[in-house]
Amino acid sequence: MQAERAGGLFWFAVGLISIYGSIKLGVGTLREPGPGFLSFLAGCFISLMAAIVFLQSFLQRQEVVAKLSGFWKGLRWNRPLYIGFILVAYILALERIGFLLTSLLTLLVMFKGVEKLSWWKSILISVTISAVSFWLFNNVLRATLPKGVFGF
Amino acid sequence: MDFFSNLIAGLNVVLQPLNLTFCFLGVLIGTLIGVLPGIGPVGTMAILLPMTYGIPPTTAIIMFAGIYYGAQYGGSTTSILVNIPGEAASVITTLDGYQMALQGRAGPALGIAAFGSFIAGTLSVIGLQAIAPPLVRVALSFGPPEYFSLMILGLVLLTYLAQKSMVKALMMAGVGVLLGTIGLDSMTGQPRFAFNIPELLDGLGLVPLVMGLFGISEVFLNVEKIIQVHVTSTKISRLLPSFQDWMESKWAIARGSVIGFFLGILPGGGAVLSSLVSYAVEKRVSKNPEKFGKGAIEGVAAPESANNSATGGAFIPLLTLGIPANVVMAILIGALMIHGITPGPMLLKEHPDLFWGVIASMYVGNAMLLVLNLPLIGLWIQVLRVPYSILFPLILFFCLIGCYAINNSTVDVALMLLFGVVGYLMRKFEYEPAPLVMAFVLSPILEQALRQSLILSGGSFIIFLTRPISIGCLIVAAGLLATSTVSFLRNRMKEKEAENL
Numbered sequence: 001m002q003a004e005r006a007g008g009l010f011w012f013a014v015g016l017i018s019i020y021g022s023i024k025l026g027v028g029t030l031r032e033p034g035p036g037f038l039s040f041l042a043g044c045f046i047s048l049m050a051a052i053v054f055l056q057s058f059l060q061r062q063e064v065v066a067k068l069s070g071f072w073k074g075l076r077w078n079r080p081l082y083i084g085f086i087l088v089a090y091i092l093a094l095e096r097i098g099f100l101l102t103s104l105l106t107l108l109v110m111f112k113g114v115e116k117l118s119w120w121k122s123i124l125i126s127v128t129i130s131a132v133s134f135w136l137f138n139n140v141l142r143a144t145l146p147k148g149v150f151g152f
Numbered sequence: 153m154d155f156f157s158n159l160i161a162g163l164n165v166v167l168q169p170l171n172l173t174f175c176f177l178g179v180l181i182g183t184l185i186g187v188l189p190g191i192g193p194v195g196t197m198a199i200l201l202p203m204t205y206g207i208p209p210t211t212a213i214i215m216f217a218g219i220y221y222g223a224q225y226g227g228s229t230t231s232i233l234v235n236i237p238g239e240a241a242s243v244i245t246t247l248d249g250y251q252m253a254l255q256g257r258a259g260p261a262l263g264i265a266a267f268g269s270f271i272a273g274t275l276s277v278i279g280l281q282a283i284a285p286p287l288v289r290v291a292l293s294f295g296p297p298e299y300f301s302l303m304i305l306g307l308v309l310l311t312y313l314a315q316k317s318m319v320k321a322l323m324m325a326g327v328g329v330l331l332g333t334i335g336l337d338s339m340t341g342q343p344r345f346a347f348n349i350p351e352l353l354d355g356l357g358l359v360p361l362v363m364g365l366f367g368i369s370e371v372f373l374n375v376e377k378i379i380q381v382h383v384t385s386t387k388i389s390r391l392l393p394s395f396q397d398w399m400e401s402k403w404a405i406a407r408g409s410v411i412g413f414f415l416g417i418l419p420g421g422g423a424v425l426s427s428l429v430s431y432a433v434e435k436r437v438s439k440n441p442e443k444f445g446k447g448a449i450e451g452v453a454a455p456e457s458a459n460n461s462a463t464g465g466a467f468i469p470l471l472t473l474g475i476p477a478n479v480v481m482a483i484l485i486g487a488l489m490i491h492g493i494t495p496g497p498m499l500l501k502e503h504p505d506l507f508w509g510v511i512a513s514m515y516v517g518n519a520m521l522l523v524l525n526l527p528l529i530g531l532w533i534q535v536l537r538v539p540y541s542i543l544f545p546l547i548l549f550f551c552l553i554g555c556y557a558i559n560n561s562t563v564d565v566a567l568m569l570l571f572g573v574v575g576y577l578m579r580k581f582e583y584e585p586a587p588l589v590m591a592f593v594l595s596p597i598l599e600q601a602l603r604q605s606l607i608l609s610g611g612s613f614i615i616f617l618t619r620p621i622s623i624g625c626l627i628v629a630a631g632l633l634a635t636s637t638v639s640f641l642r643n644r645m646k647e648k649e650a651e652n653l
Contacts, residue, residue, distance in 0.1 A: 007581045014327070030613075031607070033602070033603045042329040053319055053323070056319070080373075080576065083371070084372075090552060103549065114375075129549065133550075142206065
């Protein structure tokens with residue numbers, strides 16, 4: 001599919017959803033605008049602009065049209081995907097197993113698993129960064145970092 | 153007389169040991185992230201935002217300002233030595249800076265970049281100090297209709313200067329306004345688009361949004377590519393430019409300073425646009441335009457002066473009207489809000505120490521940067537050798553921990569990741585994130601101004617057309633939209649004619 005058309009359709013849908021949500025909230029009147037007033041206007045505006053992007057795509061010359069699949073051609077597209085999964089795991093684990101252990105494991109997986117650094121380098125950097133950041137946030141900046149089931 | 157007494161009052165603030173330390177930290181961090189490709193001032197300031205809870209607001213803003221203009225200094229180093237701009241505002245410096253390095257003149261290129269930045273940075277602070285107070289007096293007479301129209305003009309200007317499609321930039325501004333409405337309605341207290349998530353009742357946080365759209369998405373885009381940094385082996389023996397270099401650069405620095413300052417004031421103008429414009433102007437006025445791109449020292453002096461001068465100009469709308477000229481300024485608004493300070497015309501009256509302290513800190517910070525940049529260039533080159541494979545997990549990690557520490561909430565971290573994915577896709581599809589963030593920051597003020605204006609006028613939009621400042625802003629905005637549409641149609645017709653031929 002053509003990238004411009006896909007993008008236009010997506011944002012058009014976003015605009016319509018926000019119009020629907022705003023009407024449910026209450027748009028109000030011009031004399032007394034309601035809580036959904038601005039989001040209603042924003043939704044209409046997004047839909048209008050998205051429709052222009054969609055229609056403009058039909059005017060573009062075929063040789064300058066970007067295809068969706070072309071965005072990832074020749075790139076290591078799987079790496080952002082791996083990193084995304086690691087970050088999701090971090091979010092899920094943080095409050096369960098605590099800041100120190102989660103951070104250490106996450107950094108280790110990134111350095112060793114994704115970047116293929118040597119074991120000793122990965123361990124050294126991960127331990128140092130986790131410990132220093134824990135000290136900085138916990139002791140210096142007095143942030144409350146999650147301790148988790150292990151108590152640290 | 154006021155000029156000097158205000159300056160002395162500001163210097164009294166900035167010369168306090170705590171402020172001086174954080175000013176130094178700011179310019180040091182700024183230079184560091186300016187040198188490093190893959191992380192910019194926006195991401196860094198977002199990471200550091202939660203850390204400013206424990207320090208006074210003046211100190212925090214002094215540090216953030218230092219990061220901003222420090223990054224412009226640092227950005228030139230990578231442009232000249234490795235042909236990779238550390239900052240978008242230094243892209244144009246690669247053209248002549250790297251050529252100078254290849255010709256064995258890396259030293260004078262780095263030297264003129266540092267001196268030009270210092271001179272332009274200082275001149276722009278003088279301009280800021282002179283223009284801000286009278287503009288505050290004008291801004292005090294603004295009512296809700298003037299604010300609304302001014303913000304509309306700001307958003308249109310921002311999208312007009314968008315590097316890609318103006319329609320897409322306008323759409324992103326609409327999305328930013330929409331995201332800004334999330335949370336409790338300030339007038340009725342009704343929750344909006346919160347989806348029963350308690351963390352969203354206070355509205356979407358600026359930090360998860362900015363970190364996601366700029367920090368995380370940047371990492372996603374960079375890890376797909378293979379980044380290889382080759383530091384030029386040229387020996388940097390002499391940093392001080394020669395008399396001839398100075399003669400060739402003096403007007404480039406002067407013109408760059410003026411262009412940068414005025415373009416910096418415009419929403420969306422900022423450092424990037426001013427560096428491009430000043431380079432183009434320099435090439436046009438030069439007696440030897442063929443030298444440009446082949447190692448002309450004016451090609452380094454002009455954009456580096458302009459991008460630093462733009463940082464001073466960008467503070468004018470923030471300090472006087474409470475309106476950010478770019479995303480960095482939007483984060484500064486966030487930092488001020490955290491401390492319960494509303495930027496705008498009342499800032500000078502209510503917090504003169506902050507107002508003049510920040511301005512004076514820029515004089516001090518620019519002097520610090522000159523000292524940091526010239527003798528420490530060897531150190532910055534070593535920093536450049538840190539591979540991206542080590543750098544990116546650290547950037548991600550500090551984004552995670554920084555975002556969590558704001559509210560101790562994993563919801564914020566999840567939102568950051570979500571916006572990271574959205575930002576990654578937006579850049580792939582050529583949608584710019586800057587108008588979205590700017591509109592998001594302006595959204596609450598825009599909404600309040602619009603609703604108050606309509607209530608004042610009994611539901612009539614005519615109120616925006618009966619006040620001189622308001623109608624002036626709207627006419628300029630409409631003019632910009634019209635010229636953009638006409639130029640689009642003209643280009644289309646030309647393309648059509650070319651196809652037919």
